[in-house]
Every structure is written in structure tokens, then in C-alpha cells.
Amino acid sequence: MAKPKISWIGLGHMGTPMASNLLKAGFDIAVYNRSVEKLKPLTDAGAKPYVSLDDVRDNSNVIFTMLSDDSAVSSVYADLLKDSVSEKLFINMSTISSELTKRLAAEIESKGGYYLEAPVSGSVKPAIDGTLIILAAGREPDYEFATTYFEKLGKLSLYLGEVGQGAKAKLAINYYMSVVIEGLAETVLFAEKNGIDKETMMFIVNESACGSPMSKMKTPSIIQDNYPAAFPLKHMDKDIRLAKAEGLNTETSNAMKNIYQDAMEANLGDNDLMAVIKTVKSKYFE
Numbered sequence: 272m273a274k275p276k277i278s279w280i281g282l283g284h285m286g287t288p289m290a291s292n293l294l295k296a297g298f299d300i301a302v303y304n305r306s307v308e309k310l311k312p313l314t315d316a317g318a319k320p321y322v323s324l325d326d327v328r329d330n331s332n333v334i335f336t337m338l339s340d341d342s343a344v345s346s347v348y349a350d351l352l353k354d355s356v357s358e359k360l361f362i363n364m365s366t367i368s369s370e371l372t373k374r375l376a377a378e379i380e381s382k383g384g385y386y387l388e389a390p391v392s393g394s395v396k397p398a399i400d401g402t403l404i405i406l407a408a409g410r411e412p413d414y415e416f417a418t419t420y421f422e423k424l425g426k427l428s429l430y431l432g433e434v435g436q437g438a439k440a441k442l443a444i445n446y447y448m449s450v451v452i453e454g455l456a457e458t459v460l461f462a463e464k465n466g467i468d469k470e471t472m473m474f475i476v477n478e479s480a481c482g483s484p485m486s487k488m489k490t491p492s493i494i495q496d497n498y499p500a501a502f503p504l505k506h507m508d509k510d511i512r513l514a515k516a517e518g519l520n521t522e523t524s525n526a527m528k529n530i531y532q533d534a535m536e537a538n539l540g541d542n543d544l545m546a547v548i549k550t551v552k553s554k555y556f557e
């Protein structure tokens with residue numbers, strides 16, 4: 272490949288700190304976001320702004336995407352693939368269905384380009400700290416090439432084989448997180464109903480074998496009953512639906528689908544996923 276000309280598409284909760292880390296590491300990058308006001312923190316830090324996807328495609332040969340869901344990724348790639356992508360590498364770090372990621376890989380490869388999927392485990396704090404876990408799949412030489420960047424974005428990157436395996440691993444770990452968070456919500460509410468306050472219960476959880484980085488991270492939110500988004504609940508709702516579409520069909524996964532969906536209907540989608548506690552409370556503890 273010619274000298275890398277890197278662009279980053281998608282400056283949301285995750286894309287902004289991740290693109291910033293590439294900049295801080297000394298990579299020359301350009302940035303694009305649908306809502307242009309989100310470009311400023313990056314351009315202030317030295318990134319070149321692009322205001323159209325045509326500019327991104329025509330002036331880059333390494334293109335990262337960090338977008339919300341299948342619909343966003345489909346729409347952005349439809350524009351990117353309108354013209355030649357020969358010899359360009361697309362590194363898609365969004366969490367999307369394995370069906371879409373495979374379709375994109377096939378389409379890009381048929382046009383002479385390359386596609387690597389690389390969804391991440393870890394939320395905003397690990398994105399800021401550069402300690403994400405990167406679940407990559409696609410052609411191995413593309414993975415080897417991308418490790419230069421992954422080293423600045425994560426504490427660990429794994430090569431999982433053919434495209435689709437990264438998406439599936441990501442859905443599996445997020446499903447586990449959906450259960451942990453919902454279980455934590457029930458535990459705290461059950462304890463509270465029996466006269467054990469939230470502070471005491473979270474102290475017990477965190478000191479026990481069940482204490483985890485996740486329970487510790489969510490403790491301040493639970494105690495203050497305030498859920499600013501680190502991992503927006505709407506993305507968990509999406510990921511459970513994707514996992515079920517991938518064949519996960521158990522009583523627990525049905526229950527997770529229903530409770531996160533109820534939380535979406537209660538307009539909690541833009542809150543952190545821990546806000547599911549509000550829905551659990553109103554359904555079962557009031």
C-alpha cells in the first residue's frame with residue numbers, strides 16, 4: 272500500500288476519544304462526522320476536516336468507521352462505495368450484524384479494496400485511556416498492518432479469523448454485560464426493598480467475589496441514581512437484538528431483550544445502560 276493517508280469517520284462517544292488517541296500518537300489523520308459541530312475538538316487538536324464522504328474516499332487509503340448501527344454503517348458505506356476503492360483499507364470498528372459486515376467485506380473486495388472488522392469491548396473511559404479490547408477479523412495481512420493503530424487504541428487486539436467472527440465475539444461479550452448490569456440492578460433493588468441501602472449493598476458486591484471493574488464503575492451512578500451515558504442503553508438494546516438474530520434463544524436472553532426494550536420505551540436510550548435499573552424498579556419493585 273502507498274503511504275497511509277488516514278481518515279476517521281464517526282465522532283460519537285467512542286469515535287472522538289479513539290481518533291484523538293491516533294492524533295496524540297502522531298498519526299496524521301483527517302476526520303469526518305455527519306454533524307459537523309463534532310469535528311471541532313479534533314480539528315483543534317490538528318486533524319484535517321472533511322465535510323463529505325467523497326473527500327474521505329478520494330483522499331484516503333486507510334479509512335476507519337465508528338458509527339452507531341447497521342443503518343448508519345450501511346448508509347455511510349453506500350456513499351463511500353460509489354466510486355473506486357481499489358487498494359483502500361476500511362477498518363470498521365462499529366458494532367454491527369455479522370450479515371452486514373460480511374456483505375461489506377464482499378462488496379469492497381469485489382472492487383479491489385480491503386475490509387477489516389474490528390469492533391471493540393470497553394466503553395468511553397477505556398476509549399480515552401487507549402485500553403480497549405479490539406476483536407478483529409478479516410485478512411490476516413490487513414490485521415497485521417492495522418496493529419500499528421490498534422496499539423494506540425487498545426490494550427489488546429485479537430485476530431479472530433474470517434470476517435463475521437469479530438462481530439460475533441463482540442455480541443457475545445456484550446450479551447454477558449447486559450446480564451451483569453440487569454442482575455446488578457435487581458440485586459440492589461432487592462436489597463433496598465429489604466432495608467439494605469444502596470451504598471451498603473454496593474460495598475458488599477464490590478468486596479465480594481462478584482465485585483468487578485464493571486460493578487465498581489457503575490457504583491457512583493447507582494448511588495446517585497444518575498446515569499450519564501458511557502455506553503448508551505440504545506446500543507445495548509441493539510446488541511441484544513443482534514445477538515438474538517445471530518441465534519441466541521434462551522429464557523434469559525428473551526428476558527434481557529424485553530427489559531432493555533421496555534427501557535427504550537421509557538425513553539432511557541440515551542442514558543447509560545445502567546439506567547435499566549429504573550425500568551426494573553418500576554416494573555418489579557414499586
Ligand code: NAP
Nearest residue numbers: 281282283284285305306338339343365366394501502506
Ligand atoms: P454514538 O455516540 O451514538 O455515535 C454514533 C456515531 O454514528 C456519530 O458519529 C453519528 O453521527 C454517527 N451516525 C449515526 N447515524 C448516522 C448516519 N445515518 N449517517 C452518518 N453517521 C451516522 O455511538 P458510540 O457510543 O460512539 O458507539 C459507536 C459504536 O461503537 C456503536 O456501534 C456501539 O455499539 C459501539 N460501542 C460503543 C461503546 C460505548 O461505550 N459507547 C462501547 C463499545 C462499542 P452524528 O454525530 O451526526 O449523530
